[in-house]
Amino acid sequence: MTIKLSEVAKEKGIEYFLISFVDMGGALRAKLVPAAAIDKMQEDGAGFAGFAAAMDMTPAHPDMLAKPDPETLIQLPWKPEVGWLASDCWMDDAPVASSPRVLLKSQIEKAAAEGYRMKSGVECEFFLIDANEMRVADHHDSARKPCYDQLALMRQYDVIKRICDYMQQLGWGPYQNDHEDGNGQFEMNWNFDDALVTADRHVFFKYMVKTVAEEYGMRATFMPKPFNHLTGSGCHAHVSLWDTKGKKNLFLDGSNDPLGMSMTAYSFLGGVMNEAEALASIFNPTVNSFKRIDSATTLSGATWSPNAITYSGDNRTHMIRIPEPGRFEMRLMDGASNPYLMQAGVLATGMDGIEHERDPGKPMYNNMYEDGQRLKRVRRLPLNLLDAARLTSKSKVLRRQLGDEFIDSHVKLRFDEWRRYATTLSQWEVENTFDC
Numbered sequence: 001m002t003i004k005l006s007e008v009a010k011e012k013g014i015e016y017f018l019i020s021f022v023d024m025g026g027a028l029r030a031k032l033v034p035a036a037a038i039d040k041m042q043e044d045g046a047g048f049a050g051f052a053a054a055m056d057m058t059p060a061h062p063d064m065l066a067k068p069d070p071e072t073l074i075q076l077p078w079k080p081e082v083g084w085l086a087s088d089c090w091m092d093d094a095p096v097a098s099s100p101r102v103l104l105k106s107q108i109e110k111a112a113a114e115g116y117r118m119k120s121g122v123e124c125e126f127f128l129i130d131a132n133e134m135r136v137a138d139h140h141d142s143a144r145k146p147c148y149d150q151l152a153l154m155r156q157y158d159v160i161k162r163i164c165d166y167m168q169q170l171g172w173g174p175y176q177n178d179h180e181d182g183n184g185q186f187e188m189n190w191n192f193d194d195a196l197v198t199a200d201r202h203v204f205f206k207y208m209v210k211t212v213a214e215e216y217g218m219r220a221t222f223m224p225k226p227f228n229h230l231t232g233s234g235c236h237a238h239v240s241l242w243d244t245k246g247k248k249n250l251f252l253d254g255s256n257d258p259l260g261m262s263m264t265a266y267s268f269l270g271g272v273m274n275e276a277e278a279l280a281s282i283f284n285p286t287v288n289s290f291k292r293i294d295s296a297t298t299l300s301g302a303t304w305s306p307n308a309i310t311y312s313g314d315n316r317t318h319m320i321r322i323p324e325p326g327r328f329e330m331r332l333m334d335g336a337s338n339p340y341l342m343q344a345g346v347l348a349t350g351m352d353g354i355e356h357e358r359d360p361g362k363p364m365y366n367n368m369y370e371d372g373q374r375l376k377r378v379r380r381l382p383l384n385l386l387d388a389a390r391l392t393s394k395s396k397v398l399r400r401q402l403g404d405e406f407i408d409s410h411v412k413l414r415f416d417e418w419r420r421y422a423t424t425l426s427q428w429e430v431e432n433t434f435d436c
Contacts, residue, residue, distance in 0.1 A: 002070070003070035003071070003073075004039070004042075004070075005017065005035075005038045005039070005042050005068070005070055005073070005083075005085075006035060006036075006038050006039045006042075008070070008073065008083075009035035009038060009083070010035075012075055012080075012083070013080065013081060014035055014075060014080075014081060014082065014083040015034065015035055015081040015082070016032050016033065016034055016035065016081065016082050016083070017032070017033045017035065017038050017041070017068070017082070017083045017084075017085055018030045018031075018032055018033075018082060018083070018084045018085065019031050019033055019041060019045075019046040019066050019068050019085050019087050020066070020084060020085060020086060020087060020203075021048075021053075021066045021086070021087045021088070021089055021099065021101065022100050022101065022203055022338060022339065022340060023053050023054040023055055023100075024054060024055055024056065024098070024099075024100065024338070024409060024410060024413055025054050025285070025338070025413065026100075026285065026336060026337070026338040026339070026341075027054060028203060028206075028207055029048065029053045029054075029066075031046045031048070031066070032082075033046060041068065042067075042068060042070065044065065044067075045065030045066050045067040045068075045087070045090055046065065046066045046068075046087070047063040047064070047065055048063065048064045048065070048066060048089075049061075049063070049064070050064040050089075050091070050096075054413075055089070055096070055098075055099065055409075056098065056408075056409035056412055056413060061091070062091060062092065063091070064089050064090070064091050064096060065089070065090045065091065066087035066088070066089055066090075067087055067088050067089075067090055068085035068086070068087045069085065069086050069087060069088065070085070072084075072085055072086040072200050073085055074170060074204055077165075077166040077169050077170065077208075078166070078211065078212070078215070084204060084207075086101065086200045086203065086204075087101070088101050088102050088105070089101070089102060097403055097405050097406060098403070098405045098406040098409045098410070100338050100339075100340035100341050100344070101196075101199070101340050103340065103341065103344050103402065103403075103406055104195065104196060104199060104340040104341070104343050104344040104347075105196065107343075107344045107347045107348050107351075107401075107402075108194075108195060108196060108347070110351065111347055111351055112244055114351065114354075115243065115244055116241050116242070116243075116244070116250070116351070116354075117194065117241070117242045117243065117244050117245075117246055118194070118195045118239065118240070118241055118242070118343070118346070118347050118350070119192055119193060119194055119195065119198075119239075119240050119241075119242055119246070120192055120193075120195050120198045120237055120238060120239050120240070120343060120346070121189070121190075121191065121192030121193075121198060121237070121238040122198060122202050122235055122236070122237055122238075122339075122342075123187055123189060123234070123235065123236040123237075123238075124187065124188065124202065124205055124206070124209075124222065124235055124335070125180050125185060125186070125187045125222070125233035125234055125235065125335060126185070126186060126187075126206075126209055126220050126221060126222045126233060126335065127182065127184045127185050127186075127220070127221050127223070127226055127227075127233065128156060128159065128184050128186065128213055128218050128219075128220055129184060129218065129219050129220075129221060129226070130218065130219070131214075131217055131218055131219050134226070136183045136184030136227075137156075137184060137218045137219075138152065138155050138156065138183075138184060140152070140155065141155070141179075141183045141184050142183055143183070144299055144300065144301075145181075145300050145301070146179060146181070146182070146183050146185075146300070147178075147179065147180060147181040147300065148178055148179055149179045150179075152179045152183075153177075153178065153179040153186075156186065158216065159212055159213060159216050159218070160177050160186065160188070162212050163188060163208060163209055163212050164177055164188060166208060166212075167188070167190050167205075172190040172191060172201060173190055173191030174188060174189065174190040174191075175189055175190065175191065176188075176189050177189070180231070180233075181230075181231040181298075181300050181302075181304055182227065182230035182231040182232075182233075182298070182299075182300070183227075183230055183299075184230075185230070185231065185233065188205075188209075190205075192238060192240075194246070195343045195347060196343075198339075198343065199339040199340045199342075199343050200339075202339035203339045203340075206222060206339075221233075221335075222235070222335030222336065223288060223335060223336065224284070224286065224288050224289045224291070224292040224334035224335050224336050225288050225289075225291040225292040225295065226288075228291075228296075229298060229299045230298055230299060230300075231298045231299075231300055231302075231303060231304050231305075232291070232292030232295065232303070232304075232305055232334065232335075233292075233334060233335035234292070234304065234305060234331060234333065234334050234335065235333045235334055235335050235337050235342070236329050236330060236331050236333065237329070237330045237333055237342060237343070237346060238327050238328070238329050238330075239327060239328055239329075239330060239346055239350070240326055240327040240328075241264065241265070241268060241350070249326045249327075250262060250264050250265070251264065251265035251268070251325075251326045251327060251328075252265075252325055252326040253265070253325065258313075259313055259322045259325065259363065260324070260325025260326065261322060261325060261326070261328075264354060265326075265328070266359070266360055267353045267354045267356075267357050267358055267359075268350035268351075268353050268354055269311060269320065269328060269350070269353065269360045270353045270357075270358030270359050270360040270361075271349045271350045271351065271352045271353015271354065271356070271358045271397075272320070272330065272346060272349045272350050272353065273309055273311065273319075273320070273358075273360045273361075274349065274352075274353065274358050274397070275349045275352070275395060275397050275398060276309040276319065276332065276379070276381065277309070277379065277381065277382055277388070277391045278391045278392045278394070278395035278397070278398050279332070279345050279349065279392075279398075280293075280332065280381055280382050280388040280391065280392075281382075281385060281388035281389045281391070281392045281410070281411070281414050282337075282338075282341050282342070282345045282392065282410065283330075283332045283333040283334070283337050283342055283345060284332065284333070284334050284336070284337065284385075284388065285336055285337065285338065285341075285385075285414065286336045286385065286417065287384075287385050287417060287418065287421045288336070289334050289336055289385065290382070290383055290384045290385055290388070292305050292334055293305055293306065293307065293332075293381055293383065294306075294307040294381065294383060302369055303369070304316065305331070305334075306318065306319035306331055306332055306368070306381060307368060307369075307372045307373075307380070307381065308368060308372050308375070308378045308379065308380055308381065309378070309379040309380070309381060310364050310368060310378060311328070311360060311363055311364070312363050312364055312365055313363060313365065315365060315367075316331070317366075317367050317368040317369050317372075318331070318364065318368055319331055319332055319381075322363070330346060332381070341410075344402065345398075345402075348398070348401035348402050349397065349398070349401065351401070352397050352400075352401055384418075385414055385417065385418050385421075386415070386418045386422075388414075389410075389411050389414035389415055389418065390411075392407065392410065392411055392414070393407065393408075393411045395407075
């Protein structure tokens, strides 16, 4: 039975709806619709000019319609007269195949047809910075190793508590909050769920964190590397594969595997690792992203970001960590990663791995931050957005799994970002080449 949003509005006292979608760059776009008009919007969708909303379209394209998913309704905890809705993008009576949420849903449907259901959780790191200048908001937060610092955490108690209270109110099951490895950096965790649910919540979480931070006179940023000397912000994904009913974890192995993982898990992992270089521009979609990957040692003594394509057991120096039987942690993604595309990329390549029985090789147990540059037979991650986007463009697996339309659009937008960056005069150039 379809949920009628106008009836929900009357029941819950909702006066306006935010009909939202995430563009290909990961930004949230929306229209504010009065409850009196929501029935037509629910049926037909809210109209947008795709070109203006950072989709790969021209001004000549017809209206792109954002059709809200009523199952995603969130009544803003801080403004309950407003309801937020995740939406799917349509054009010419068909879903826009390259739009992020549509793309993820198509991957979920393909996996379901093969008997699989991916569940995931995310670790969203962010910085709280001064509202008016690029510095950490808490000027007392200056320790060399601030990770888990109780005083620094509690000085931002009001902000963290309020966000966590909202997550509890929404039923997400938040279970811990901490000060991360960079000064002014925090992470908040909530329960894992189906991939689409996690992606929708990830989108809303970023919006909620930024909104609450502004109300306390600060800004929150998920920028991957806002400060050269501090650890960057990752967005690690914890992934497991289940049967279609969501009852049996197909990554678990009851035999003698030392990491407790099944052959299905290793094939899935092999698929992700096989395409890691090509996935980099999807998981790390900005110029700034590559200042986090394989960066110089930070103030704390470690970058906590991967520098090669390897996996291990409970060892955080590798790109993929298996902390316990039944799931793995993908540590490549950063704070700029599109919540829908990161899930779609993992699922698409993991399913390719299962189909082709791809072998991830043996786990490694060394410290990659000490040994990584000395190892000869380890594949390296691309170190800039241009190289990463070129590898994405060339990937036959990604084109087969995600479609040429998405890959071409994604690569085009990444190339455009690189061009704008490369043609912008930087202060570094002035300081180092002015007197050449």
